[in-house]
Amino acid sequence: MFGSRELETSLTTSAKTLETPPKAAQHPPHAQTHAHPNAKRRTPAEPRPHAVAASGLSKHYQLGGETVKALSGLELTVPQGQFLAVMGPSGSGKSTLLHLLGLLDSADSGTIHIAGQSTEGLSDDALTALRRDRLGFVFQGFELIPNLSARENILLPAEVAGRGAEAAETLARLAAVLGIEARLEHRPTQLSGGQQQRVALARALINNPVVILADEPTGNLDTRTGEEVLNLFQRGVRDEGWTVVMVTHDPKAALYADRIVFLRDGRLVGETLTGGADARGTIERFVGV
Ligand SMILES: Nc1ncnc2c1ncn2[C@@H]1O[C@H](COP(=O)(O)OP(=O)(O)OP(=O)(O)O)[C@@H](O)[C@H]1O
Numbered sequence: 001m002f003g004s005r006e007l008e009t010s011l012t013t014s015a016k017t018l019e020t021p022p023k024a025a026q027h028p029p030h031a032q033t034h035a036h037p038n039a040k041r042r043t044p045a046e047p048r049p050h051a052v053a054a055s056g057l058s059k060h061y062q063l064g065g066e067t068v069k070a071l072s073g074l075e076l077t078v079p080q081g082q083f084l085a086v087m088g089p090s091g092s093g094k095s096t097l098l099h100l101l102g103l104l105d106s107a108d109s110g111t112i113h114i115a116g117q118s119t120e121g122l123s124d125d126a127l128t129a130l131r132r133d134r135l136g137f138v139f140q141g142f143e144l145i146p147n148l149s150a151r152e153n154i155l156l157p158a159e160v161a162g163r164g165a166e167a168a169e170t171l172a173r174l175a176a177v178l179g180i181e182a183r184l185e186h187r188p189t190q191l192s193g194g195q196q197q198r199v200a201l202a203r204a205l206i207n208n209p210v211v212i213l214a215d216e217p218t219g220n221l222d223t224r225t226g227e228e229v230l231n232l233f234q235r236g237v238r239d240e241g242w243t244v245v246m247v248t249h250d251p252k253a254a255l256y257a258d259r260i261v262f263l264r265d266g267r268l269v270g271e272t273l274t275g276g277a278d279a280r281g282t283i284e285r286f287v288g289v
């Protein structure tokens with residue numbers, strides 16, 4: 001079921017409905033289509049545009065007269081078509097980073113580019129459109145709307161984008177892959193934590209986003225469902241040209257990614273590619289597991 005060609009066909013078909021990124025003309029041709037047929041044939045030497053580029057990113061919170069430096073001058077680029085895991089201790093700024101990259105909150109300083117487009121000085125409407133058309137977000141707390149059914153929650157971003165009709169088919173495929181077909185008419189409170197998480201994932205994927213930002217997407221899932229979600233990300237990255245930025249505390253989940261970056265006190269303090277023999281050692285060194 002999970003590895004069905006049906007899903008691949010569905011994702012590819014829906015991917016064709018994506019608009020060309022506004023500044024994609026600056027990039028090589030493969031950056032312009034979401035579903036790149038040659039994705040598997042890319043060589044490491046081939047230049048790839050950045051799906052996400054953050055520079056000098058700082059975010060400080062004022063809390064009871066105290067300043068919390070959630071992010072301090074963070075630098076991060078994520079090439080298009082990369083599966084990136086973000087690790088770091090609790091409070092190191094992972095969710096803050098994802099919220100900023102997801103254009104859900106503004107930084108105190110620094111810049112963010114999405115698919116080559118600067119987000120600086122964009123109006124609220126332009127930010128909303130960019131978020132809606134390019135980004136899929138899985139929040140740490142799921143953030144499902146309580147008085148809507150699972151189906152309505154999942155379809156909401158598509159309806160807001162005027163793509164409700166096309167999305168019905170994608171919904172059916174995602175529901176099958178995520179094993180929530182029998183729960184689509186339930187409200188969030190009538191779902192288990194893992195089911196809510198899968199609904200949140202389906203909602204993030206419904207518009208076939210270019211960049212998926214996921215905060216602990218496997219945190220509430222049993223091992224098998226967690227692996228399915230990680231496989232879904234891997235296959236989307238490999239076959240559909242997705243870029244995934246996934247926060248996780250779980251080294252096993254992080255090893256599904258292509259690359260892992262480590263945050264501490266609002267800064268990147270290290271990174272590793274997972275293909276190398278030293279990846280596990282690097283995880284141990286930075287997160288002490
Ligand atoms: N709205 C806020 N107001 C004040 N402080 C905040 C706010 N949001 C986050 N913080 C603080 O910023 C720091 C980074 O928080 P963040 O949520 O990004 O951490 P995290 O790495 O995601 O942690 P966790 O692994 O526990 O989810 C923490 O010290 C947190 O207390």
Ligand SMILES: [Mg+2]
Binds near residue numbers: 094095096140215
């Ligand atoms: Mg967090």
